[in-house]
Amino acid sequence: MKQDKTYMLLGLAKRAGRIAAGEFLTEKSVKGGKSVLCIVACDASDNTKKNFRDMCSYYDVDYVEYGDKEGLGHATGTQMRASISVNDEGFAGKIKELISQQPEKG
Numbered sequence: 001m002k003q004d005k006t007y008m009l010l011g012l013a014k015r016a017g018r019i020a021a022g023e024f025l026t027e028k029s030v031k032g033g034k035s036v037l038c039i040v041a042c043d044a045s046d047n048t049k050k051n052f053r054d055m056c057s058y059y060d061v062d063y064v065e066y067g068d069k070e071g072l073g074h075a076t077g078t079q080m081r082a083s084i085s086v087n088d089e090g091f092a093g094k095i096k097e098l099i100s101q102q103p104e105k106g
Contacts, residue, residue, distance in 0.1 A: 006066065006098045007075035009091065010039075010084065014076045018088035021076040023048065029085035030059050037062045037085070037092035041069040044082040052083055062092065066099050 013019045020029040029035040030052075038056045040049055042065050049065065056063035066072075073080040086092040 004067075004071070006095055006102070007071055009095055009098065010072070010075040010086075011077070013086060013088065013091040013095075016088070016091075018086065018091050019076065020085040020087060021072070021078065021081045021083075023083050026052070026083040026085040027055065029087055030055055030061050033059070034087045035059075035061045035085040036087060036089055037064065037095060039067075039072065039084045039086065039095070040065050041067055041072050041082050043068045048082055062096065064096065064099055066102075 010019065014021070020026055026035070026038060030038055038052055038061050040052050040063070053063055069080040069082050072084055076084065086095060
């Protein structure tokens, strides 16, 4: 299996203490003004996607849907995660760049 650079960078950000993973901590980061980028798994529920999309729009935080819950969880050293908040400008910029370079899956 090919290593995904985005997941690798998320793991590095986790080790640096620059992300909050899980719905509760992601919401707390977004509402607390710490979040620079909110990542929601593509296989998260429609309700979860809508909640985070609306919240990020209100708090002016970048929002992307990427990967799956298992991949996001594995990248952050946990079982499954539907959402991640990146709380660092540098990491967020690089992650957005990597995601934009990914081919669309459909």
